[in-house]
Structures are given as C-alpha cells and as structure tokens.
Amino acid sequence: MVLVSNNDSATSHAIADDLKDRILEGKYKPGMRLIQDELAIEFKASRSPIREALRMLEADGLVTIKTHSGAWITELDFAEFEELYQIRERVEPLMLRLSIPHLTTKLIKELEATLEKLNEATTVQQFLKLDREFHLLTYEGAATSYLGEIVQRMWNTTQPYRRRYSQILEREHFTSAHLEHTLLMKAIKRADLDDAERILYGHIRRTRLELQDQAE
Amino acid sequence: MVLVSNNDSATSHAIADDLKDRILEGKYKPGMRLIQDELAIEFKASRSPIREALRMLEADGLVTIKTHSGAWITELDFAEFEELYQIRERVEPLMLRLSIPHLTTKLIKELEATLEKLNEATTVQQFLKLDREFHLLTYEGAATSYLGEIVQRMWNTTQPYRRRYSQILEREHFTSAHLEHTLLMKAIKRADLDDAERILYGHIRRTRLELQDQAE
DNA sequence: TTAGGTCTGATTGCATCCAATCACAAGAAA
DNA sequence: TTTCTTGTGATTGGATGCAATCAGACCTAA
Numbered sequence: 397m398v399l400v401s402n403n404d405s406a407t408s409h410a411i412a413d414d415l416k417d418r419i420l421e422g423k424y425k426p427g428m429r430l431i432q433d434e435l436a437i438e439f440k441a442s443r444s445p446i447r448e449a450l451r452m453l454e455a456d457g458l459v460t461i462k463t464h465s466g467a468w469i470t471e472l473d474f475a476e477f478e479e480l481y482q483i484r485e486r487v488e489p490l491m492l493r494l495s496i497p498h499l500t501t502k503l504i505k506e507l508e509a510t511l512e513k514l515n516e517a518t519t520v521q522q523f524l525k526l527d528r529e530f531h532l533l534t535y536e537g538a539a540t541s542y543l544g545e546i547v548q549r550m551w552n553t554t555q556p557y558r559r560r561y562s563q564i565l566e567r568e569h570f571t572s573a574h575l576e577h578t579l580l581m582k583a584i585k586r587a588d589l590d591d592a593e594r595i596l597y598g599h600i601r602r603t604r605l606e607l608q609d610q611a612e
Numbered sequence: 613m614v615l616v617s618n619n620d621s622a623t624s625h626a627i628a629d630d631l632k633d634r635i636l637e638g639k640y641k642p643g644m645r646l647i648q649d650e651l652a653i654e655f656k657a658s659r660s661p662i663r664e665a666l667r668m669l670e671a672d673g674l675v676t677i678k679t680h681s682g683a684w685i686t687e688l689d690f691a692e693f694e695e696l697y698q699i700r701e702r703v704e705p706l707m708l709r710l711s712i713p714h715l716t717t718k719l720i721k722e723l724e725a726t727l728e729k730l731n732e733a734t735t736v737q738q739f740l741k742l743d744r745e746f747h748l749l750t751y752e753g754a755a756t757s758y759l760g761e762i763v764q765r766m767w768n769t770t771q772p773y774r775r776r777y778s779q780i781l782e783r784e785h786f787t788s789a790h791l792e793h794t795l796l797m798k799a800i801k802r803a804d805l806d807d808a809e810r811i812l813y814g815h816i817r818r819t820r821l822e823l824q825d826q827a828e
Numbered sequence: 829t830t831a832g833g834t835c836t837g838a839t840t841g842c843a844t845c846c847a848a849t850c851a852c853a854a855g856a857a858a
Numbered sequence: 859t860t861t862c863t864t865g866t867g868a869t870t871g872g873a874t875g876c877a878a879t880c881a882g883a884c885c886t887a888a
Contacts, residue, residue, distance in 0.1 A: 406679045406680065406870095406871070406872095407871080407872080408871080408872090409679065431838095431839075431840095432839075432840070433838095433839075433840095441872075441873085442872055442873045442874070443840090443872095443873085443874090444660075444871075444872050444873070444874095445871080445872065445873095447664070447840090447841090448663070448664075448667060448871090448872095451664060451667040451668070451671070452667070454671065455667070455670065455671035457758070463622045463625065463840085463841085463879095464622065464839085464840060464841070464878080464879050464880060465839090465840080465879090465880070465881090466839075466840075466880095467840095476757050476758065479756055479757065479758060479759060480758055482706060482710075482759075483703065483706065483758065483759055483762070486702040486703055486705075486706050487699065487702055487703060489702075490698060490699065490702050494698075540695055541692050541695065542673070542692065542695060542696055542699065542766075542769075543695060543698075543699055546699070546762060550758075553758075622841070623841080623842080624841080624842090647868095647869075647870095648869075648870070649868095649869075649870095657842075657843085658842060658843045658844070659842095659843085659844095659870090660841075660842050660843070660844095661841075661842065661843095663870090663871090664841090664842095679849095679870085679871085680848080680849050680850060680869085680870060680871070681849090681850070681851090681869090681870080682850095682869075682870075683870095
C-alpha cells in the first residue's frame with residue numbers, strides 16, 4: 397500500500413498530481429476558483445485533460461465541482477473538519493491494526509527515524525510534514541484497497557486546515573503529541589494491536605477536542 | 613442528508629445515474645467491460661459526457677478505470693468484501709450516533725413501517741432491498757457531508773456481492789437479523805446512543821463472520 | 829432607493845476529429 | 859511446440875470549435 401507517490405503516464409493524471417501538490421502545499425487556498433482555460437494554458441494542454449483531472453481531484457475531495465458553474469478548492473467549515481476527525485478516530489485504528497502484523501523491519505527503522513526527526517522539529521511546517529509522514533508510514537503494512545483510499549482522502553482534505561488551526565495550538569499540544577507518538581511506536585514494536593488502536597484513537601480524539609477548544 | 617436520489621440536469625450526471633442503477637440492479641455484472649463508443653451510441657451522446665460519467669462512477673467505486681485500457685464494473689474479491697464490512701463496522705455506528713438525535717417522528721414512523729415489511733419479506737430480493745432501505749433510513753438524521761458519502765459508497769460497491777452471497781445464507785441468518793433489527797429499532801426510539809451503536813456493530817460483524825464461514 | 833428584469837461577456841458542457849496506445853493474432857526463429 | 863517479434867484493428871486520450879448556461883452589470887419602474 398503506497399500512500400505517497402502516484403506515477404501514471406497519462407497527462408490528465410500528471411496534471412491532477414501537480415494540482416494536488418499545490419493544494420496540499422497551500423499554494424491554492426480553500427475557496428479559490430479554478431478556471432479550465434487558465435489551467436489549460438498553463439499546462440500547455442487542452443481543456444479535456446484538465447476536466448478529467450478536476451474530476452479526479454473531486455473524487456479525492458480536494459476540489460468541488462458545480463455543474464455549469466465551475467470548480468473550487470474544497471472549503472471546509474469547522475463542523476466538517478470535526479466530522480472528518482471523528483471518522484478518522486474510528487477508521488485509522490482499524491487500518492493500524494491491519495497494518496502492524498505486516499510491517500517489515502525496514503519500515504520500522506524508517507518509522508523510528510521519522511519519529512526522531514519529528515521530535516526535533518522546531519517549526520509548525522516541519523511538524524505537520526513529519527507528523528503526516530509518520531502516521532501514514534504506520535499504515536504502510538495494510539494491504540487494503542478501500543481503507544487506504546479513505547484515510548488518504550481524509551488527510552488530504554484536512555491538510556489546509558491542519559495548517560491553519562495548528563497555528564493556534566499551545567506548546568502543550570506538541571509535547572502531548574510527542575508522548576503519544578512515542579507510546580504508539582512502542583506498541584507497534586511489540587505488535588500490541590489493542591494497545592496501538594487505543595493510543596491512536598486517543599491521539600486523534602485529543603487533537604480534535606483541543607482544536608475545538610481553541611477554535612471558539 | 614438524502615441518500616436516495618440525485619437530480620442534476622447535466623447529461624453526464626444523467627448518464628452516470630442511469631449506469632449506476634444498472635449496476636446496483638445487477639444488470640451490469642462485476643468484471644464486465646464498458647466501451648465508451650457503445651455507451652455513446654446507446655445514450656445518443658458523444659464520448660465526452662460518457663467519459664465524465666465513468667469518472668464519476670469511479671469516484672463512487674462502482675467502476676474501475678485503467679489508463680489507455682478501459683473501464684470495468686468494479687470486481688471485489690472476498691478479501692476486499694470483508695475489508696469493506698470491517699470499515700462498515702467502525703463507521704456506521706458513528707453515523708447512527710450522529711443521526712439518532714435528529715430523527716423526526718415522521719422518519720421514525722417510516723422506519724417502523726419499513727421494519728414491518730422487512731420482517732414479512734419472503735424472497736431474498738425483497739429482503740435485500742428493504743434491509744438497505746431500513747439501514748439507510750436510520751442514518752437520515754445525520755447532517756454529514758463526508759460520512760454519508762463513505763457509507764453510501766460502501767453500500768453501493770458491496771451491493772452485487774450481498775446479492776451473490778446472501779443466496780448461500782441459512783434461514784438462521786434471517787431470524788438473527790430480524791431480532792437485531794428489532795432491538796435496534798427499540799434503541800433508536802429511546803435514543804440510547806451507546807446501545808444503538810453496540811447493536812449495529814454486532815449486527816454488521818455477525819453478518820461478516822457468517823458470510824466468511826459460508827464462503828469457504 | 830430598491831426590486832425586478834434584461835442583456836452580454838465569460839465560462840462550462842458537448843460534439844467531432846485526429847493521435848497515441850494497447851491487446852491480440854499471426855508469423856518467424858529456436 | 860514454445861517463445862519472441864511484429865503488425866494491425868479496436869479503443870482510449872487529447873485538441874479544437876461550437877452551443878448552452880450562468881453571473882454580474884446595467885437599466886427601468888415603482
């Protein structure tokens with residue numbers, strides 16, 4: 397289960413990947429409109445592949461298309477953001493459970509290295525990037541077809557908001573996250589499925605509640 | 613949250629809806645190939661809207677597209693079917709929890725009527741149709757944007773397989789389902805969120821395990 | 829001033845044509 | 859016989875032009 401890159405030769409896929417990066421990096425902000433002609437000119441292609449790319453991004457939840465009207469970068473209100481976190485609480489522990497038994501020693505080494513870098517992160521930028529990397533890596537052992545898609549999609553759509561809201565988080569949050577990540581790592585290493593599930597559930601839940609508190 | 617019909621004027625949407633019905637009704641069987649030209653002729657349209665419709669169905673998980681190769685009705689192996697049931701076990705109880713507090717008395721009346729018909733169903737066909745109707749109705753109170761999509765998508769993709777596998781289920785299964793549905797209805801009426809979640813979780817889980825037993 | 833209607837430019841949706849790619853069959857070599 | 863190569867038809871991907879639709883400005887009437 398590769399939750400990272402996606403190499404498909406067709407230009408529509410290439411365009412979709414490129415746009416996806418821009419959205420995840422925050423270059424394209426939620427609510428921004430995308431105009432087919434402009435994109436076509438920029439990518440030196442016709443509107444056909446652009447349209448297909450937009451449909452793919454729509455499937456990823458990154459873009460919202462309204463018939464005869466246009467395409468916008470998906471915009472979440474806080475309720476939707478919260479909803480996605482609630483789904484994550486339920487779904488990611490399952491994916492972790494399915495993954496742990498198939499994690500190779502190589503992957504575990506990689507996980508530990510990422511965790512170390514994560515603990516040393518100083519900027520919010522770094523923290524977000526490494527946090528994402530760490531969690532998605534823990535799922536790499538799951539040979540799932542649908543679960544992986546769902547999880548990836550949720551990480552993608554919430555990405556711009558994690559960036560936005562994490563600015564308001566207290567220092568306290570990062571130390572809690574640090575402790576939970578360490579506990580999670582230990583549970584993974586001794587292949588304790590129930591414990592790992594529980595820690596992850598609590599980790600996501602606590603983050604949601606903290607964001608909830610800060611946001612009002 | 614309307615999990616039933618979808619009225620969008622654009623022809624690509626109309627085509628997508630039509631194809632969707634055919635797949636869910638079992639006219640188009642998993643593994644069957646879809647050829648753009650043939651569909652274009654049948655729908656008296658060009659290939660552009662057909663292509664868009666296929667992309668939409670891909671997003672719904674009903675169709676699988678391979679670049680430069682073609683489109684097929686999505687085919688699940690048993691492992692994927694099981695995976696989807698595991699996700700349902702985690703996700704649908706959450707949706708039920710979010711729904712119950714907002715169920716109107718009108719909806720509850722409708723639910724009871726559906727349950728009554730469901731208990732009187734004699735053929736497998738009827739059972740499947742009413743079972744789907746009953747469960748999706750219990751979620752109708754949830755004002756969710758993503759959860760609803762996910763749940764609906766899982767019901768859609770597993771539909772052909774529910775039909776296939778339910779043929780091999782014992783009479784025993786239907787009486788268990790009956791009892792669980794009745795318990796669920798009671799929990800819903802007294803708005804007992806925890807109990808409702810637990811019953812639904814067990815209901816989906818038991819079905820999965822029974823199918824697992826029968827299938828090997 | 830404000831509400832409603834109409835017009836117009838911008839943009840999307842669809843049709844058609846051509847190019848790129850693939851799958852499969854037929855043939856050649858071992 | 860088996861395996862590899864090559865070529866050809868079928869099918870998908872992309873480009874271009876036109877029609878349909880929408881949003882916003884402008885005008886008119888109350």
